[in-house]
Amino acid sequence: LAVESSLRTHTLATFAMGYASNTEELLDFFSKTFFGYQQESYALEALLNKIVEFLTEKGFLENGSATEFGKRTSELYIDPMSALILKNAIEVSQEKPSSEFSFLHAITKTSELNKLYLRKKDYDMCIAAADEMEDFLLFPPPSQYSDPWGYEDFLSEIKTTLFFIDWIKERNEDFLLTKYNLAPGDIRSRVEAADWLLYSMDVIARLFGFTKMGEISELRLRVKHGIGEELIHFVGIKGIGRVRARKLYNRFKTIEEIKKASIKEIASVALIGNKLAQSIKAQLGGEEEEVKITKMKQSTLTGF
Known part of the structure; x- marks a missing residue:
């Protein structure tokens, strides 16, 4: 307290x-x-x-x-200040262009998400990214001249946002460790916090009748699994995570293509195998069962 x-x-x-x-x-x-x-x-x-x-x-x-x-x-169970940040972000997004970068940057401003430490070698990367994405920022950056400490904190937010962008671009753990000095446990804790904050943002958006709920919900799924948008329906299959989803997508571009494929064809995909292929066919059994995006009903952050 x-x-x-x-x-x-x-x-x-x-x-x-x-x-x-x-x-x-x-x-x-x-x-x-x-x-x-x-x-x-x-x-x-x-x-x-x-x-x-x-x-x-x-x-x-x-x-x-x-x-x-x-x-x-x-x-x-979030800080009211964080809720206000999320509400303000969605409100501003109604009037200007927004992207995944916009909403990811917004959640880095909350107290629930630990920002990444800014190293000397990170400055140029973060400044370049801030300049490039300036039109998509939902909060104006502080002046680096009149508020140098605030500007440095802003660059830490940008670095944290870049980490999430790389995560949903399916960068592997070795890449993230080298670029951001984040071990697997650090990655997971931030992903869980981001998932909960994006869920909170979606709840607040619906409460006030804001648009763009679909964008936020989709981004939440991508952050939870660390995937590109084309893999969203693939990770809804039980037993399929980010790596296997990418392997499947490289062979079958849609769920319908997987439905039409034989067990042997599915099993030939790297990391799938016969047993999982049978499970996939059972889940996608045409008229028997339609694939669904996994529903997430966590009530607390520890419920993940």
Whole structure:
């Protein structure tokens, strides 16, 4: 709770779950926590008042109750500041061109996603990418002259975005380790966080009736599996991940082509084999079963 982002999250949850309906009840609730015990009462009250003012001003609270935006943010268990960033990103995307780079950069601005450390050799790469994609940025970059620290943080966001771009371009782990100094565990933790944030962005977009939900949902699938858009339907097949999906696509360009192929033809694809080929045919058995994009119903980040 000593971290402001955490305190914002728990303050909103306190209102959303009905444990408080005003600042007096909120103060009484938090004064009973270990964090509250460590604080002077006047300091705790000032801090909570500041957070309540922010939550009210930004549309998370109204008249002592959580709004629909506030409830959904609390259910998603993300920092209200992050929810606001995601909402603002989608709002801006309604009025200007957007791409996968746009939405991936937006989620790097949240506190839930650890940005990549900016090394000296990364500057030229990140500056070039920022200049190239400037028209697709949903947030204006800070000035490198009047706000040098902010600009450096922005370049870290760009580097993190470039990592995700390489990931959905199906770069292998050795490439990512060399370019970004990310081990498999580091890759997985960031992919899981990005998946949850893109899900949160999709939920918020639907709540406010924004368009481009389809783009966000598709991007989420690509980030989850680390694939190009042409492989989305392939990874919906049980037993098929990013590598096998690419092998299948190199032989069969559509699901319909796989349906028409024999087990022997499917099994001849590298990394497939006879047993998996039989499973694929059973799943894609023409009229018996249509392939479906895997539905993802995680309720928490740890549910992945």
